[in-house]
Amino acid sequence: MPLVRGVIYAAIGFAIGGSISLGITNMTGEDYKEPMIVLGYVFAIIGWLMGVGMWKIWGREWFGKSTVNDPTGGWERYLKFNTDHKVIGIQYLATLAVVFLLAGLLAMGLRAELADSGQNVFTKNTYNTTMSLHGIMMIAVAVAAVMGGFSNYVLPLIIGAEDVAFPRINALSFWVVPPVVVLLLLTPLFGGFDFGWTAYPPLATQAPIGGLLFELAFLTFGISSILGGLNFIATIITQRAPGMTWGRMPIFAWSVLAASIISLTATQWVAYGMLMIIFERVFNMVFFSPPGGNALLYEHIFWFYSHPAVYIMILPAFGAELEIISHFARKPIFAYRWVVRAFAAIVALSFVVWAHHLFTSGMGEELAVPFMVLTELISIPTGIIFLSALGTVWRSKLRLKVPLLFALAVVFNFAIGGLTGIFLADVATDIALQDTYFVVAHFHYTIMGGEMFAIFAAGYYWFPKITGRMYNETLGRIHFALMFILYNITFLVMFIPGTVGMNRRVAEYPPEFEAMNLIVSIAAFGLGLSFLPWIYNMLNSWIRGPKAPDNPWGAKTLEWQTSSPPPLENFKVMPTVTGDPYGYGDESVVHARFGKSSPSSQAAPAEGD
């Protein structure tokens, strides 16, 4: 069992690293706990990776020994270091679905506390830890469900590749995620962390050991994100099927490329932010405390990643949304080239907007207006993507299946999320709205209403491809209706206490906000329950659902031209791309032909097409 071996090796690693650290702290007379955890963790991660199979597939090569890699097998292939991108995609999706549901339960706990103004469910400290855990776990889901899960599964298929450019690095990028989840779930046992998912010092440098675990988890997660981004860029550049020019590349691949560029370069900054906090805790450095240090340094470095990070989340979501709208509207994507340009503009602008998070932080006032203008500029490319979605829907004959319903909900929700963002980008209004529930509602409108709805759209859309079975359409519609309505009640109402000044991140609040909060809490509980039909639908359909055809949606992109689920090598006969992927309504446009000039020896008849 690779998992058991991984845990045992991790324990051995922790023992080795911890002992080295203990030896050193014994000599210097420093406090032993935090250095021991840090060094032990580093060794434990190496042990864990080697134990789950990296040693067999990769490590032996460093010592000149032969390696064995067998990505096939039954269910146990999901429980080891596996280089097949489809297995990795499912590993990501399954892990993150669990994290999503856990973090959702935490949110319901928070809403139970906030249902009235007093304190009833949590103490102040457990409330803060719950709030922080909910935040960071959902951020992990938002970053990795689409970039790790769907990109991994779909991207190589959609560009006609056999796998990603670096399959072993791909497996590595998944297998550092389980330690992240374990560390985060362990934090409450070590005093928790009360600084939210943003970990501002000096709170973060003074938090109990739980805070240290959070920083290690975030750092590890960054490694996964960087390696994933690197892999997708290399895959898109080198692994496209013959004939797939840049102009014939599906929009989802473009959006993954754009997000990967951000993830490759910006994630380093948050890693440095976490490293600074760890250094300040372990080596008593003074990045953020006098003399010399300044907490603003953290905020700059943190937001230099964490603002671009929302584009890592939302860009592939936009890509999936446009993809789905085009296939269900049976129309080419409106202004395809402008959308690609908009992606490029968002990537460029995302690096110069971070300080709009710092309007009230005490940074130089001369920075406020430039950052306000730059931030508001980003609404232009976002608007182009928006218009593209609307233009694709315009005068089309929509097939209102569940994936399309969710994709259209993205358009609706993100409109609200985007418009309320203007008030937060604007210095004058942000000063009043900063740190209120207005920010919380705005953020949930963009990331939950925008990205999570797109993730559910993608989930229903690619479910037949991933599992080989059809989901239940009626249950899907019930899920959509409940989630869409209750989601909108929850977060639309949440704007109201925000505009009149109710602070976020507090367990107790003035009683005059009680009525609004009660409505939000009731709707939020309904929202939580709305995922029950989804869970049942997914599990039941995966096991007992009717067999899905290879191309249930009649889509033209390459992932639908192979069997469901695809074979290990993705395409029995390699495709040659000959035209636009969205050539609906024009029968002369053929996206791909199969069987020509294929060097594959075990040639089988072309699937689909």
Add this chain to the structure above:
Amino acid sequence: MTIHVPNVNHRFDPLTINRLGLWLFLVSDASFFIALLSSRVFVSGTSTPDEINQVLGLSLTVLLLLSSLTAYRAEVAAENNDMSHMKNMLLATMGMGILFVFGVGYEWYEALQHFPPSTGFGTVLFTLTGVHVTHVATGILTLGFVYFRVRKIETIGDNLFAVEGAVKWWHFVDVAWVFIYPTLYLLK
């Protein structure tokens, strides 16, 4: 080697793909060093304490630049299938790298007396040199693994990227120091 499904539709050979992957990683890591350098200015401005050992800083820089030269010679020798020269140059590079690590150790020993980590300049000095020396250590390790792999072979064959990649990584670490050295030692 791995039993992976042969990639039949690529237009790029594995060497090119590996090179691209390495360059992307270098871009990513360069981003990390930019963050490091910016924090130096934020925490301790542009002032450099007088106690800093300029001779040591210059010696470390010269040493690392020399090691890049030998690394380059190792790569050229690998391309020309000159195995014995390549191995000597790899050893020389590793030797200078190890000497550099000891040099940084001495730098830390001195720094602890004048500017410990609990001072502004000490914070950036220990962080920048610490992160960099970790990179140097990974470079030495990589070169060591490559040396171990090529120690008995007659022609370079499939191992060209192993040498090339390790050498490129070494150059990157070297270039990073070329930025760190003036930032720590020469700013006034």
